Amino acid sequence: MKKTILLLSLVCSLAASAAEPGSSKETSNGTCPVTGKPADPAITYAYEGITYSFADEASRQKFTNDRAGSLYQKLGGKAAIDAAVELFYVKVLADKRVNYFFEDINMNKQKRKQKEFLSAALGGPIPYVGKDLRSAHESLGGLNDTHFDAIAEHLQATLTELKVDPQLIGQAMAIVGSTRDAVLNRPAKPAAAATTAVP
Incomplete structure (x- = not known):
């Protein structure tokens, strides 16, 4: 650690x-x-x-x-989230499966929002005050499981590259996986039936 x-x-x-x-x-x-x-x-x-x-x-x-x-602190706090988001977007922007979603996006603003969201989702001290996941992604026509899986793949690869403990990666990916329905604007599943696994 x-x-x-x-x-x-x-x-x-x-x-x-x-x-x-x-x-x-x-x-x-x-x-x-x-x-x-x-x-x-x-x-x-x-x-x-x-x-x-x-x-x-x-x-x-x-x-x-x-x-x-918190998982946030176990991962390394603000410095770890900042490093992970920077490396993550290098991977995302190089991936033709998903990079076109970011063509007209201010990437500095996008990275800041992603850092704030991940920090809050992983137990950081400052609550996330940006758009909810459904609102933030509703204008992205055609967004589907393939895109979600590609983004999750890049996050997992980023954490692995940064030599984060595999157990902590699993916890982080479970949290990310729990956002799938909101990101893809699907009806939320009942808590007992929801799956949080991300490839």
């Missing part, structure tokens, strides 16, 4: 570990991210360069425990 984080950090030239309390310049919130109550500026935790304030000590502890146990 340390090799994975180190590799991803070098690719991004960023530190992949969480910051210690008090090491960030400013507080990012006036509302506790755990309880939704007003935050106490004296109860803080700095994570990836952002200092979060909490309503109470129990909320701060829950936040730190959730970060440590």
Whole structure:
């Protein structure tokens, strides 16, 4: 795991570990991210360069425990997601099966949105506020399982190339697989019947 984080950090030239309390310049919130109550500026935790304030000590502890146990952190945090998205789009844009979907897209904006989405989906601290998956993909006429599988293939290849632990890759791919119906604008399957496997 340390090799994975180190590799991803070098690719991004960023530190992949969480910051210690008090090491960030400013507080990012006036509302506790755990309880939704007003935050106490004296109860803080700095994570990836952002200092979060909490309503109470129990909320701060829950936040730190959730970060440590998240797939996002196990993969290497922000630095890992940044590195993976950059490499992922190199692969996607070279693939004639799907690259035409990105012909008129501002790729800097697309990469930023993808980083935000993946970070949130994998347990990062900042909620995703972009379009929902159905809305974001509804204008892509002809989008089908073949395209979804190609994109998933590139994500899996990216994580493998970055030497991410296979078990963590499996967890990440299960999360990605769970978005298939939304991305392809299909009716959602009941939770018990839904399959999340991605090739």
